[in-house]
Amino acid sequence: MAKREGYFGEFGGRFVSELLIPALDKLWEQYKKAIKDPSYKKEYQALLHDYAGRPTHLYFAANLSAIHKARIYLKREDTLHTGSHKINNTLGQALLARRMGKKRVIAETGAGQHGVATATAAAVLGLKAHVYMGEEDLRRQALNGFRMRLLGSTVEGVGGPTGTLRDAVNEALRDWSRTVDDTHYIVGSAIGPHPFPRIVRDFQSVIGKEARKQILAKEKRLPDMVSACVGGGSNAIGMFSGFVKDNVVLLGAEAGGRGDNPGQHSSSLSRGVPGILQGARTYLLQDSSGIVSPVHSVSAGLDYPGVGPEHAYLKSIGRAEYVSISDEQALEAFRVLSEVEGIIPALESSHAVAAAFDWINKARKKGLKDPLVIINLSGRGDKDVAEVQRILDGAGNEDH
């Protein structure tokens, strides 16, 4: 099949209103120009380095390694300014927005990390920001809602009491179709219509690039496996892109939630089928008529019924493996990493940690000695502490 622009194999495309097509055309054109422009590159690099705190360390987790009889490294995206990998993308896109003469940016957010990272980038680059967040997520991540306001952004709860990330994306798309002349939509994951999955991947690819260099310097060899959590899939695709051409297992951890039934998880790749949502053809959780299913995850950032189209592609060609990690497994990994390494991870990242434990266990049983793995620690857990306390106190892990 001929390679179509904007597609990863059969996945991707631009399934949005005709209204938005000119803006997507322009974005793609301007992006291609920008990344060849030394002044843009220089400004972006300087922000990543001096402001966001790159490169992040590749930390050898000696205690975890001893427990699991493996060599486990953590890619410390959690140490970045604002607390997650999301800043890699928002700085890149906010610079692009300014270059295109846009005065205002909008964003969707799940856990609030992308909202905070957008508000931050907007503050430092002198743009106005408005963030859409599901009402359920605003409850779970109340502090992040307040943080965005402190940073000078406006925040709007959407989707009613059960509103989550998908509602926020829908609302951001609606806003953008009204305001497209002066507004740029900073999509927060490797999702949405072309060129977003490509742009976001490129901005996040710094994770994989650094990690590859760092592991070669420390271990003189490539890892056996890299793992990352997959919500929309931006931190995962950023990590994977550094190793996709190597003989390295790419392991994506999706939210397995409370079980296999529809509405209880958000494992789009492991349990979904292809469909079209929010701009792209990709794997989706849906019923047989095409109605998109409700989803659940203990982590607001993974609570999404779709997934970035490049992951759908990597799955379809068998290049990456995707596993479903339950709320319980994620909470256990959250606890272990905190107690054993003194690092409180984001609940999202905890899924990647749990998936790595499982993988190491199986690999060792198959005879692989001292597996060498990198876990992408996409964010820190400060935002989750209150919600985890609530769950541990017995309030239960229910939707509201």
Place this chain on the structure above:
Amino acid sequence: MKQELTPFTDYLLKRKETRGYLFVPYLALGDPDWQSSEEIVDLLIRSGADTIELGLPFSDPSADGPVLQRAFRRSLSHPFSRELVFQFLEKISRKHPDFKFSVMAYANLFHAAGFDEMLKRLYTLNVGGVIVPDVPLEEAPAPAPNRPDWIQFITPTTRPERLKAIVSVARGFIYLVSLKGTTGQSGFTLEPLRKTIQTIRKQTRVPILAGFGIRSAAHAQEAATVADGFIIGSRIHEIIEENLSNHSIMKQQLIEELKGILP
């Protein structure tokens, strides 16, 4: 200018001769229930609809404003499936054999059925045109015989090059999105689109229907004169929403509202 017109375009052009414009109500199916939808379809046809845009409910209607989002939410609050849609269409197409319907659905409903399977089936059910708001020009399936016309959109952001490409493949009617935004938005006017309309007219006889934000007699009058007619949706579902507790008043109100709006 020579252009092959599809049967659905022909049908619309003929209907336009009666009053000089086309009136296309939009109805989200199943709001508030299937029985009401059937009765409202009858009522809309009696009120002079030339085709009806039947909206299939979807969980994530990202091109719709609050009124039509709530309409879909009501539709999806009871069981919904593709089979139920087909059963419904069978019923109304048997009742109105000379009437051509249109179907609006988000892309995933077509994808789940298989685009061509869905189109084939709809064609057998008196559906003349399909309207898929999240499928732009490049993603549209190629035209084929015995399929409904794939309706194209022209919007205030459509630049001349693209407009030409869209109009050259337009069949059925052209959906002219009157403003930047979502359905149900206020501030309808076709003033800024007059030139666009002239440009389209030079290229095709396919009728131009204005949609998004039409809710008054003045709007309808403007669309009937500047374009070839109009699509009216949010206003209809506002009336449905305001009268959920009494369906006969709902229908009466719909009839009166349309009388007041139609030029």
